[in-house]
């Protein structure tokens with residue numbers, strides 16, 4: 001019988017060899033497990049991917065062999081074992097060590113059993129069950145406080161704040177160097193904790209099918225707790241239930257969308273009957289929200305450069321009962337469909353720094369050198385969207401980034417280029433307050 005740990009160690013390997021997202025792979029591979037084991041497999045994979053740098057820092061003092069001399073799959077086993085002991089609370093340490101030794105055989109390295117056993121025993125002695133409320137070289141961020149370590153193995157934050165953030169919270173060093181001058185120390189710590197927790201699941205109740213209170217009562221009848229958020233369609237799930245098992249999934253009673261993302265289509269405030277351009281539409285979260293706000297009357301032209309992702313827009317529309325969306329595949333450098341449109345939504349590709357908790361791989365994939373290219377693309381797309389909107393029309397620009405140069409930087413540059421373009425409103429969402437980090441700006445084209 002396959003275990004959660006075997007699935008987890010296989011997913012980490014597949015993600016590396018197939019260059020795929022571990023978060024997608026684990027959904028596929030864990031489907032054959034019991035619900036409880038599936039949860040553990042997801043927790044292990046997402047945790048190890050997210051906290052890679054922290055796990056390396058904890059292991060470093062005990063691995064005398066050079067890193068390259070340890071097989072990658074054996075490193076995965078060490079990461080999984082260390083994660084269970086240091087960053088989970090419900091697995092006894094001896095069980096984590098024992099299961100990891102068995103995993104060494106499972107990954108085809110029985111000769112590494114003694115090595116895995118020796119290293120993980122040292123890690124188990126390092127991790128204590130005492131918790132404190134301050135960051136230090138012997139305290140490890142754990143949920144909302146710090147787990148005391150038997151000796152200091154992390155950088156001293158009083159000497160090098162960025163080094164502590166990088167090792168203790170698993171931020172790439174360049175990101176720590178980028179954020180430290182921008183945010184105060186206690187805000188960096190808050191961001192660190194937020195980005196290391198699995199984010200809450202928000203539902204956008206589909207106005208075309210039901211209303212928030214009716215749907216909340218339906219959840220409550222199924223003993224699923226949810227609380228309302230500030231956005232009038234938002235519900236935050238308080239219980240862990242697979243999305244497809246929620247009542248009304250097949251009937252399209254709700255879409256999955258973070259509460260910060262719900263504010264974007266609302267900022268556009270489209271009216272029924274309008275012709276709206278959604279230039280970066282896939283997978284369709286905001287397209288379908290626009291359709292709901294338009295009472296499913298009018299037209300939305302939903303564009304993207306990836307057919308597979310556009311197919312997701314189509315299936316989401318079908319599930320939610322949205323019938324006013326026309327999808328259009330664009331080439332990377334092709335012009336958008338000809339206007340005039342009454343309004344345009346532009347939810348651009350970005351660095352994703354506002355959603356690092358939701359997408360565990362992103363922090364390791366994004367490189368500082370990519371910002372220049374992204375900002376050029378974002379600026380070009382915004383100019384194109386404005387071009388297709390009729391005089392006096394509204395354009396909403398949005399990102400899930402918290403980098404000012406991708407947000408106000410792009411908007412201000414475009415405002416300088418187009419005299420009379422008005423910034424009517426904008427908002428920067430702070431990660432964890434209460435949803436994802438991100439930004440939107442509502443612009444009006446001159447008459």
Ligand SMILES: C[S@@+](CC[C@H](N)C(=O)[O-])C[C@H]1O[C@@H](n2cnc3c(N)ncnc32)[C@H](O)[C@@H]1O
Nearest residue numbers: 280281282283284285286304305332347348349
């Ligand atoms: C942030 S995502 C959009 C998310 C979507 N609005 C939603 O709410 O579900 C950005 C999208 O832009 C697409 N994209 C990338 N380059 C593009 C381009 N040059 N023109 C149009 N779309 C592009 C990507 O394929 C991606 O699907």
